Amino acid sequence: MEPTVLIRLDSPRTTFQPGETLSGEFRLANVTREQVRAVELSILWYTDGKGDQDLHVRQFERWAPETGDVIVPGRPFRFATVLPKSPLSYDGLIIRIRWCLRLRVFLKDGGEVQEEIPFRLGRTAPARVKLA
Amino acid sequence: MTPSTQVVSHPRDPTETASGPTAGMWEIAFSAALFVCGLLGSGLVVALLIVPEWRVTQQFLPTVCRVLDARLGTTVRDDQTLYRAEILIEYSVGGQTYRVWTYDIHTARGNGYVAERPPVEAVVRQYGPTGIRQTTCWYDPLHPEVAVLQRGYRWWVWLVFSIPLSLLLIGSWGLSAALWRRGKSAERLAVRGVPLEVLRLERRHRESEYPFVPEIRPAAIAPGERAAYRLPTGTASVRATTAWLAAALFWNAMLAGLVATAVSRGPLHWSFPLFVIPCGAVGIALPAIYVRQSRLIRAMGRTAVEVSAFPLVTGGRFRAYVIQTGRLRLHWFEVLLVCEEEAIFQHGTNLRRESRRVWQKTLLRHEKLEIMPHMPFECEVEFQIPPAAMHSFKSAHNEVRWRLVARVSAENYPVFERTFPLVVLPGERRRCPPQPGVRSSVAAARVADDLESDPGREHPDAGPSLTPSAAPPGDAAAASTAENDGIGPPHPEPSLEEGKL
Amino acid sequence: MTAPAPKHPKVENPFSARFVRPGAIPYIFPEGRSPESVFALFQDQNRQGAVVGPHGVGKSALLAALRQYLAEKNEPFLHMELHNGQRSLSPDDRRRMESLWEGTVLMDGYEQLHSWSRYQVRRLCKRRKLGLLVTAHSAVELPVIFTPEPSCDLAWRIVEYLLQKGEPLIAREDVEACFSRHGGNLREMLFELYDLYEIRLHPPVKPRVEARQGDAGT
Numbered sequence: 060m061e062p063t064v065l066i067r068l069d070s071p072r073t074t075f076q077p078g079e080t081l082s083g084e085f086r087l088a089n090v091t092r093e094q095v096r097a098v099e100l101s102i103l104w105y106t107d108g109k110g111d112q113d114l115h116v117r118q119f120e121r122w123a124p125e126t127g128d129v130i131v132p133g134r135p136f137r138f139a140t141v142l143p144k145s146p147l148s149y150d151g152l153i154i155r156i157r158w159c160l161r162l163r164v165f166l167k168d169g170g171e172v173q174e175e176i177p178f179r180l181g182r183t184a185p186a187r188v189k190l191a
Numbered sequence: 192m193t194p195s196t197q198v199v200s201h202p203r204d205p206t207e208t209a210s211g212p213t214a215g216m217w218e219i220a221f222s223a224a225l226f227v228c229g230l231l232g233s234g235l236v237v238a239l240l241i242v243p244e245w246r247v248t249q250q251f252l253p254t255v256c257r258v259l260d261a262r263l264g265t266t267v268r269d270d271q272t273l274y275r276a277e278i279l280i281e282y283s284v285g286g287q288t289y290r291v292w293t294y295d296i297h298t299a300r301g302n303g304y305v306a307e308r309p310p311v312e313a314v315v316r317q318y319g320p321t322g323i324r325q326t327t328c329w330y331d332p333l334h335p336e337v338a339v340l341q342r343g344y345r346w347w348v349w350l351v352f353s354i355p356l357s358l359l360l361i362g363s364w365g366l367s368a369a370l371w372r373r374g375k376s377a378e379r380l381a382v383r384g385v386p387l388e389v390l391r392l393e394r395r396h397r398e399s400e401y402p403f404v405p406e407i408r409p410a411a412i413a414p415g416e417r418a419a420y421r422l423p424t425g426t427a428s429v430r431a432t433t434a435w436l437a438a439a440l441f442w443n444a445m446l447a448g449l450v451a452t453a454v455s456r457g458p459l460h461w462s463f464p465l466f467v468i469p470c471g472a473v474g475i476a477l478p479a480i481y482v483r484q485s486r487l488i489r490a491m492g493r494t495a496v497e498v499s500a501f502p503l504v505t506g507g508r509f510r511a512y513v514i515q516t517g518r519l520r521l522h523w524f525e526v527l528l529v530c531e532e533e534a535i536f537q538h539g540t541n542l543r544r545e546s547r548r549v550w551q552k553t554l555l556r557h558e559k560l561e562i563m564p565h566m567p568f569e570c571e572v573e574f575q576i577p578p579a580a581m582h583s584f585k586s587a588h589n590e591v592r593w594r595l596v597a598r599v600s601a602e603n604y605p606v607f608e609r610t611f612p613l614v615v616l617p618g619e620r621r622r623c624p625p626q627p628g629v630r631s632s633v634a635a636a637r638v639a640d641d642l643e644s645d646p647g648r649e650h651p652d653a654g655p656s657l658t659p660s661a662a663p664p665g666d667a668a669a670a671s672t673a674e675n676d677g678i679g680p681p682h683p684e685p686s687l688e689e690g691k692l
Numbered sequence: 693m694t695a696p697a698p699k700h701p702k703v704e705n706p707f708s709a710r711f712v713r714p715g716a717i718p719y720i721f722p723e724g725r726s727p728e729s730v731f732a733l734f735q736d737q738n739r740q741g742a743v744v745g746p747h748g749v750g751k752s753a754l755l756a757a758l759r760q761y762l763a764e765k766n767e768p769f770l771h772m773e774l775h776n777g778q779r780s781l782s783p784d785d786r787r788r789m790e791s792l793w794e795g796t797v798l799m800d801g802y803e804q805l806h807s808w809s810r811y812q813v814r815r816l817c818k819r820r821k822l823g824l825l826v827t828a829h830s831a832v833e834l835p836v837i838f839t840p841e842p843s844c845d846l847a848w849r850i851v852e853y854l855l856q857k858g859e860p861l862i863a864r865e866d867v868e869a870c871f872s873r874h875g876g877n878l879r880e881m882l883f884e885l886y887d888l889y890e891i892r893l894h895p896p897v898k899p900r901v902e903a904r905q906g907d908a909g910t
Binding site (some may be wrong): 107108109110112152153155186187188 | 708710713849887890894896
């Protein structure tokens, strides 16, 4: 079976407000401790649209046996971060701003497993074209 | 959704250029050559032309002298006869009597020749047998045998000086830039992979309460007279006008110098007018453009906008005070609140910048009014930033910006506009009245509460940005509540599943 | 050539910049051409050549395809992308070129170097027996080995590939009209299709009709 990553947020919502804490846990499944080289968790925003992509990592954590971390598949890893006041998620005409939580598992055989959970920060209204 | 990543904090594409520990040798050599030539040339001009004239004016001492004789001195250079006035004077300094042929400091130093004969002959006649017999001369206290009858600065000396000076400036700029790069390379490479502009941006935003919300320097926001803050203007018409003036002065000065030099050398070549006439036309056009621009700016006057708070916040209500000076007969005058997006796409040599106006609201519009120099137009207006609007945002390649735009259509002038940048922060989520409305304190104001396309601009079907997308079924209650709150309904929320491949 | 199916789920707009930038779309070679044949032509020209064409026809995309081809063949290469206004090689670029003892230099934007820098590049490549393949908007000192000539058909195949990431909201007629409007500039065509896709994904809303407010005192 392919290695998998299971992510669970403490809150059932996918829209958060600035200042709220985004927290949860993740577990590795279908993988052994010996297979895992490192695990990286990022909470980030990125832009999309007609411009080059900009990206900013709000929080970055890395676990790796080489730095003394013990990665036990099946054991939950907790994470938490306080979300900033900006930038809020946005749907524009030529720019979008998206937030997500991204988890990467690097395997010793060179493979990589990635999982992502998008979420919204704030409640901005989308920009839409109007009929004249 | 897996966005392709170009994580800024990771090592960037190695093909991107970066300063290394050594600057290009050719760049250094070229800049150094310019610098040395400029230095030598400047030194020569200063030593041979400027300093002597300065010493005559500042350090030479006056004394009475007798004029004994006057003659026309001549020499031949490049097959051309040159002339100078040579006046024989006698004076006493410290008990010793000196007799010297002189006129000005250049003559005293062995030069002073000019191409035109008549003015020189006039000087000779002035000191001739029927002319001045006794006058004041100035002698060098360090070398009393050197004396002159004329003091002052020649204008062309400074023109000559500008040439090596410009080489010196260009060379020193190039050298310092190369040396600056040399010194900085280790520090820049230490933060490997992060372009310096992004690094500055990121460092500032890490420390900011509102990351990636652009800041306007506090010094740029002045206290207002009618409202709390006076906004800086985003337009640069004054700078552009000054540039025209500088260009006109520089061009005409160079042309005048060129013509004077050519004329002083004697008869002109037949092709000379063919060169001078078009240059002269440019020399006339440049000041004309400057005058027109200045007239336009004076007539257009000044637009000042003051706001009751800065920065603004989404959902907030604010007051703006608008002042327009000048001498104008207006067809219309309007102030708009606009929100725009700008996206930059860059690949190699291609840079593509696109802007899109996503929202605009006319805050006030006046028609058919006259502004006189001592009777500026003033108006106050209230406005609200829509609660669910996007706040100001700026990253390396993408921007959402808010502005107040004052647009004027006046008789005899093209439509012009002035922009005033705003910073809008994300507001707290709160309840807002459903009909914000706009009130104007001026009875004659007609406020358009629609979102019209801007005439003359390419807006792709401009429209309101703040119409929420349709709420999913089952979310109707949430949608209506959200609308009453002044906030668009939330985006559909999928049920959360544990993430899996 | 059939473009491979994308590995990612649906995206919001498949014409976003990150999906259309050079290298993001597998290069579609004309009939009878392939990375091998283009590279063979390059080898025949003493491993010196230029890909020439106006803006937006796919020069950089071709270079990206050749880069991938060389990587798959384990052939050493050095890719350099010159930036707008860059008139000379930086010391880093020069050092990287000097540290390459075999392989090919792929240079995007060669023509904006001034003559002396271009001469230095050619001389260095010749001295070290490196191949030099560049892109330019017009003829340069190197032999032209390929001139991308986009067609409506090619444009549609690119769009078809991109639409696999999203919804089938763009028709062939749209592509033909857009392609013709932009005179064969694929990049501008794709950016215009971004807007068209957005409009069709989120159809325009009708303006709300509200009672106009009276003057002061509402």
